[in-house]
Amino acid sequence: MRWVSGRGLTYLIGVAVAMFIIIPIYLIALMAFGTDDFINQFPKQFIHTAETFTTETIEFFWNFRGVQESVVASLAVAGITIVLSLGLGAPAGYALARYRFRGDDAYRLGILATRAFPVVILAVPLVTTYITWGIDDTVLGIALLHTAMALPTTILVTASVFVGVSTDLEAAALTLGCTRREAFRRISLPLALPGLAASTIFTFVLSWNEVFGAAVLSSRNPTLPAKLVTQLGESSLRFRFAGGFFILVPALIFMVFVRRYLMSLWGVRLK
Amino acid sequence: MGPGARRSRPQGRPSPMSRNNRIALMLLAPSALFLVIFFAWPMVQAILLAVRDDDGFTLSYLNRMVDDRNFGPALRNTAAIIILVIPLQFILALIMALVVSAKLRGSQTLLYIFAVPIAVSDLAAGIVWFSIFNESGFLNTFLANVGAVAAGERVFWLSSASEWRLLGTVVVAEVWRATSIVFVILLAGLQSIPEDYDEAAQVFGASFWDRLWRVKLPLLRPSIQVALILRTILAFQIFAVVIALTGGATRVLSLEAFTWYRRLQNEHVAAAYAALILVISMVVAWIYLRTIRTQERQQ
Numbered sequence: 001m002r003w004v005s006g007r008g009l010t011y012l013i014g015v016a017v018a019m020f021i022i023i024p025i026y027l028i029a030l031m032a033f034g035t036d037d038f039i040n041q042f043p044k045q046f047i048h049t050a051e052t053f054t055t056e057t058i059e060f061f062w063n064f065r066g067v068q069e070s071v072v073a074s075l076a077v078a079g080i081t082i083v084l085s086l087g088l089g090a091p092a093g094y095a096l097a098r099y100r101f102r103g104d105d106a107y108r109l110g111i112l113a114t115r116a117f118p119v120v121i122l123a124v125p126l127v128t129t130y131i132t133w134g135i136d137d138t139v140l141g142i143a144l145l146h147t148a149m150a151l152p153t154t155i156l157v158t159a160s161v162f163v164g165v166s167t168d169l170e171a172a173a174l175t176l177g178c179t180r181r182e183a184f185r186r187i188s189l190p191l192a193l194p195g196l197a198a199s200t201i202f203t204f205v206l207s208w209n210e211v212f213g214a215a216v217l218s219s220r221n222p223t224l225p226a227k228l229v230t231q232l233g234e235s236s237l238r239f240r241f242a243g244g245f246f247i248l249v250p251a252l253i254f255m256v257f258v259r260r261y262l263m264s265l266w267g268v269r270l271k
Numbered sequence: 272m273g274p275g276a277r278r279s280r281p282q283g284r285p286s287p288m289s290r291n292n293r294i295a296l297m298l299l300a301p302s303a304l305f306l307v308i309f310f311a312w313p314m315v316q317a318i319l320l321a322v323r324d325d326d327g328f329t330l331s332y333l334n335r336m337v338d339d340r341n342f343g344p345a346l347r348n349t350a351a352i353i354i355l356v357i358p359l360q361f362i363l364a365l366i367m368a369l370v371v372s373a374k375l376r377g378s379q380t381l382l383y384i385f386a387v388p389i390a391v392s393d394l395a396a397g398i399v400w401f402s403i404f405n406e407s408g409f410l411n412t413f414l415a416n417v418g419a420v421a422a423g424e425r426v427f428w429l430s431s432a433s434e435w436r437l438l439g440t441v442v443v444a445e446v447w448r449a450t451s452i453v454f455v456i457l458l459a460g461l462q463s464i465p466e467d468y469d470e471a472a473q474v475f476g477a478s479f480w481d482r483l484w485r486v487k488l489p490l491l492r493p494s495i496q497v498a499l500i501l502r503t504i505l506a507f508q509i510f511a512v513v514i515a516l517t518g519g520a521t522r523v524l525s526l527e528a529f530t531w532y533r534r535l536q537n538e539h540v541a542a543a544y545a546a547l548i549l550v551i552s553m554v555v556a557w558i559y560l561r562t563i564r565t566q567e568r569q570q
């Protein structure tokens with residue numbers, strides 16, 4: 001009885017919010033697959049006909065000078081970032097999950113505290129450092145910044161992943177004659193793999209989406225968002241919309257793969 | 272160093288612990304070293320760049336920042352965006368979390384849809400909303416279709432002539448993009464509240480609002496605080512949404528840092544802006560940590 005009126009209202013609100021989230025994404029997709037006339041006309045149409053649908057706008061964007069190079073740069077940055085943050089972060093996460101040691105709380109607090117710092121500002125001072133190191137305007141330089149941004153999350157996420165992998169199995173392996181290293185490689189690691197994969201995808205999305213740092217740290221070798229943001233002012237509508245759609249989609253696709261983990265990593269479960 | 276670590280250290284048996292210490296140190300050292308070089312040191316360096324030139328300490332860069340005619344608007348706009356966006360986000364996120372935790376059929380689908388914007392970059396969000404707000408965009412089409420404006424007439428949402436309207440478009444895009452993360456944190460908080468509490472309140476005849484105000488919200492306080500600091504600090508860094516929507520007509524702090532670095536080629540003033548964002552964020556974090564500590568003491 002309590003929920004007779006409440007349930008309808010709850011659905012109504014839920015669907016309204018869902019529409020608010022989905023419709024703008026639908027609209028940018030509409031633009032990205034529209035002809036030039038379709039993009040520039042007013043009033044706009046909310047649906048394609050056979051005449052207005054085209055892949056030419058996306059092709060135009062893809063063949064625009066420097067776009068393919070910037071996509072390659074974006075993927076390279078994301079790749080290096082993933083390797084670095086997993087390579088540095090996973091051992092730390094494992095240590096936090098498995099050992100009690102002097103200073104573990106201090107370390108954990110330090111990692112949490114990084115969230116209270118504005119990462120945006122790292123880019124400006126890093127440029128001067130990079131110039132002395134000779135890695136200014138390189139993929140590696142941007143990847144190092146992205147690693148600094150992703151590492152705290154990677155550490156906390158891998159820690160929670162390894163906490164979820166029972167120590168009993170590892171202990172059993174040890175009693176059966178495995179070394180610590182073997183026990184980790186043959187027991188804990190395979191069990192933690194899906195969680196680590198999810199964390200990897202978060203790192204990819206973070207790096208693929210990051211704008212400010214990449215725009216500051218690159219000039220001739222920009223990542224895709226850095227290229228877009230510096231060219232936005234002088235570019236045509238079709239370039240903008242196709243570009244916006246192009247950065248949006250990979251992130252969305254990847255998130256679909258990890259949506260189950262997204263929730264468990266943030267501690268949300270649906271019972 | 273918390274009390275938990277001290278308690279768990281077995282006394283009189285130092286050897287396994289020191290072995291653990293060594294292994295843990297080996298596993299932690301690389302990440303700690305990396306964060307010192309690429310996180311902590313650049314923070315210090317930002318401040319040094321802002322207050323030092325070749326001859327030593329100087330206030331000239333800070334003065335140039337403060338005297339610049341864009342400084343006031345940038346500070347005001349950033350503050351206005353934060354003050355407008357954050358309450359809206361928290362109200363919307365709470366509604367979303369309550370809808371999902373009502374556990375109706377289809378909750379799971381709603382949960383996934385609500386979480387989608389987490390993957391959307393600020394630049395993409397800006398471009399998405401540009402397609403809606405530009406003068407021949409979807410919003411004006413919609414208004415014309417429902418007859419809210421005369422046929423052929425358009426509202427110039429993104430005209431720099433109306434600063435507040437322009438700011439409003441940024442607020443809408445930010446609410447759209449960044450409410451999801453608040454939602455996820457609040458939902459996690461809601462789900463950690465034992466169901467008995469809510470059921471007990473129901474048995475005693477408490478209304479929906481009573482249960483929300485007196486049971487759920489007080490228990491959600493830690494989650495709200497975490498989400499609050501995360502969002503506030505991220506909001507101080509707002510950048511690409513503003514460029515994509517307003518073309519830079521709305522000045523904000525990080526945009527000034529970028530402009531001074533890129534167009535005016537002055538890394539010192541850019542660093543001054545960076546340092547300012549850092550200091551403001553630190554103050555916010557300090558207030559946040561203080562509140563947490565008071566809360567822990569109360570428990």
